[in-house]
Amino acid sequence: MTATTTRTDSKVPVVVTVPTLELAGIAGLASMVAIHATLLAGKTSEVPYLGAGYVALIAGAVVGIAMLAVRDPRAWKMTVATAGATLIGFVLTRTTGLPGSTDDIGNWGETLAVWAMLSEIGILVVAAFAFRRDRTARRHPWRASER
Helix, strand or coil, X not given: XXXXXXXXXXXXXXXXXXXXXXXXXXXXXXXXXXXXXXXXXXXXXXXXXXXXXXXXXXHHHHHHHHHHHCCCCCHHHHHHHXXXXXXXXXXXXXXXXXXXXXCCCCCCCCHHHHHHHHHHHHHHHHHHHHHHHXXXXXXXHHHHHHC
């Protein structure tokens, strides 16, 4: 399954195809942006450096979305870095806490946090499939048409 868009603003139509794994990555990153943008105001007032981290996460996710959409070869690395760093931050806030932010230690049941964690894990799983697909395409170029 792919999404196809035809641009007709130029004299020659350009067809842009985004494969399924990239669409799943874009959806996962978009959900991370939505969840963390919702929580941003509270984090900025509580612990300023966490607010800055949320802004960096949102910026990284938006860049990842753009890179996946245009099929940049570095896109999955950016996506894994963004989701992985966020997941590590989530686990740290729930286990050891972070400087100036120990309120969430043991709070594994916060609804938005659970959804964020599920999207981050989902992105990492999808990225693993994308890395495997891309590695197979490099090793067996004749299979590239099967993607």
